[in-house]
Amino acid sequence: MVQYNFKKITRVPTGKDFVDIVLSRTQRQTPTVVHKGYAINRIRGFYMRKVKFTQTNFHEKLSTIVDEFPRLDDIHPFYGDLLHVLYNKDHYKLALGQINTARNLIGKIAKDYVKLLKYGDSLYRCKALKVAALGRMCTVTKRIGPSLAYLEQIRQHMARLPSIDPNTRTILICGYPNVGKSSFINKITRADVDVQPYAFTTKSLFVGHTDYKYLRYQVIDTPGILDRPFEDRNIIEMVSITALAHLRAAVLFFLDISGSCGYTIAQQAALFHSIKSLFMNKPLIIVCNKTDLQSLEGISEDDKKLVEEMKSEAMKTLVVDGQQVLLTMSTLTEEGVIAVKNAACERLLDQRVEVKMKSKKINECLNRFHVAMPKPRDQKERPVCIPESVLEAKAMEAEKVKRKLERENENENGGAGVYSASLKKHYLLADDEWKEDNMPEILDGHNVYDFIDQDILQRLEELEKEEGLLQEQGDGEDEEMEGEDLTPEQQKELNEIRKKKSILIREHRIKKSTAESRPIVPRKFDKDKRFTSERMGRQLSSLGLDPSKAMKRVRSESRGRKRERSSDHGEGMDVDDDEGSNKKMKIRSNSKSRSMSRSRSMSRPPVHELVPGEGYKDSAQKIKREDYQTLRISVFF
Incomplete structure (x- = not known):
């Protein structure tokens, strides 16, 4: 579990924003209306509430800042020294101290002015005391503006720090710049650390996670360290020194034996000896990287002696004999990368077990354990018995492993679109030869295949040829009919029909295209009189049809409508000479006709x-x- 999450620290506003936030909240959440006619006690209470509410808001905001920022003496020494390296803990403590002092001063100001407000004898004096109290609180807040800005910068930087758990299983990678540390962590974890062919690409700590024997391990990539006095090292190097000094981890010291990093093996060995005090009581492995450029056997004798000295120093950190402390690998070809990871995890696991075995708690745990050792009860041999079901299951698994996949068959037989998988090869039949037989189709108890003619394809071709000949003959006849068999009068009528058809098609297309934007023309402005009964009669007569029945039907419908209107009007008339009764009868008849028309419309x-x-x-x-x-x-x- 990660114990320190600096991303949850609340944002620190500037001095001006702080004042605006508190005063606007006071204005919104306290009463705002007071009159001279109020009793003096009510006026005093009104302004005392304003002062107390403002002081409470200032106190809450400042207390949140002081409480949420970590105290360097209470957190893990690794984070304490890391914050000191990055921000200088004296400035950090001084800024938090100023925030705490401002909080106390604001509380004291509010207490003093509330005491004065108890003796206010008028609305004006109470208001003046309230303004003075709020003004002094805002002045104190504005004075700590630089400290607030400094803490906000620290908060932003702390939020970008990696989440490192100092108490979990950790693998720490260190060495000169550009020796392959970031490439190694990218290979064994899902961390995406920037890798470039120049020094000091990594300027801060990067964290990744890997698994070994069902346990999670934390892998930390540190910036490069140069061999120079402690006082001359910069902040980037001091971050690595802090991690080496405080984290209980397995250390991987990377050594570039090819010299492509820009530093010789002698310089890297000097760095190893200068920081070897930080490796005490920690599993240490020396990793010779970039063996694809230079093998360990191909280096000079002097360099081999230096490597052997480093190896002898690393042997002192062994917990279990027989473990390797000098390993070779290449992050480019990935040769030996997993071996280095496994060796580091195993060394760290053995060291943690050894530490727990030496602790005082182990005695309490051992008393609860009982390891049962079975003893032979007779001289009869009882060999290991494996059930046949287990053996059959293993055989089936082996067969599944050996069986070819359909994808492999597809690649061997032409690929997708060419190869067609057979769905019958897994059928469970008495004889495997039956799998590819054509399956009969049964209709009304008969096998359809028995009634299929063997020469059906040949006969189909003959029918198609015959149909083609008939079509050719038919096309010739149509051409002759169009050109030769028609008389001049028929040809003229045919042309008129085609012309009329093309005109109708064109008009319909125009109507369809302009249907949305075409205005509706009233019938009284239809000068062409395109849709009339007379025109319909003329068109029917031109076609050789008798239009009398259609015209009679149109006239009868129009008369029927007129008669209905006149009958309705007749129903609305009254025969009585009395004027009042006429009105009553008209109203009744009109309501009756309306109800009849409404019922007629509702029924339809x-x-x-x-x-x-x-x-x-x-x-x-x-x-x-x-x-x-x-x-x-x-x-x-």
Whole structure:
């Protein structure tokens, strides 16, 4: 578990924002109206409430800052020294001290002015005391503006620090710059550390996590360290020194034996000896990296002696004999990377177990353990017995491993789109040869395949040829009919029909394209009189049809409508000479006609509503049918 989460620290406002926040809250959450006519006790209470509320808000905000920022003496020494390296703990403590002092001063100011407000004898004096109290509180807050800005910068920087748990299993990587530390952590964890071919690419600590024997390990990449006096090291190097000094971890000291990092093996060995005091009581492994450029056997004799000296120093940290302290690897080819990780995890695990075995708590735990050692009860041999079901399951698993996948068969037989997988090869039949047989289709108890003619394909080709010949003959006949068999009069009528058809099609397309933007022209302005009964009669006569029945039907409908109107009007008339009775009868007859028309309209369903027995599936189908009929009528006329 990560014990320190600096990302939860509340944002620190500037001095001006602090004052605006508190005063606006006081204005919004306290009463704002007071009159001269109020009793003096009520006026005093009004302004005392303002002062106390403002002091409470200042106290809460400043207390949040003081409490949420970590105290360097109470947190782990690793974080304490890290914060000291990054921010200088004296300045940090001084800023928090000023915040605490301002909090106490604001409390004292509020206490003094509340005491003075108890003796205020008028509205004006009470208001003046309130203004003075709030003014002094704001002045104190503005004076600590630089400290607030400094703490906000520290908060932002602390939020970017990695979440490192100092008490968990940790692997620490150190060494000269550009020796392959970041590449190694990218290989064994999911951390994405920037890797570049120049020194000091890594300027802070980076954390990744890896697993070994079902346990989680924390891997920390540190910035490069140079071999120089302690006083001359900069902040980036001191971050690495702090991590080495305070974290209980397995240390991997990276050594570039190829020299491509810009530093010789002698310089790297000097760095190792200068910081070897930080390796005490920690598992240490020397990792010779970049073996793809230079093998360990190919270096000079002097360099080999230096490496052997480093190895002898690392041997002193062994807990269990026989473990390796000098390993080689290459992060480019990934040769030996997993071996280095496993060795570091194993060394750290052994060291932690050894420490626990030496602690006082182990005696209490051992008393609870009992290891049972079975003793032979007779001389009979009892070999290990494995059930047959287990053996069969193992054999089936081995067969599954050996069995080819369909993807492999697909790649061998032409790939996707060419290879077609057989769905019958896994059928469980008495004889495997039956798998590819054609499956019969049964219809009415008969096998359909028995009635299929063997020469059906050949006969189909003959039919297609015959149909092609007939089509050719038919096309020739149509051409002759169009050109030769028609008389001049028929040809003239055919041309007129085609011309009329093209005109109707063109007009319909124009109407359809301009349907939305075309205005509706009233009938009285229709000078062309395009849709009249006379025009319909003329068109029917030109087509050789008798228009008398259609015209009679149109006239009878128009007369019927007029008669209905006149009958309605007749129903509304009154025969009585009395004027009052005439009015009453007219009202009754009119209401009666309205009710009859309303009942008639209510009994008739809407046009688009579906009525049972019409034969439509739903109302949408009915609407579509009516639109189609309307379109046909418009094209015809």
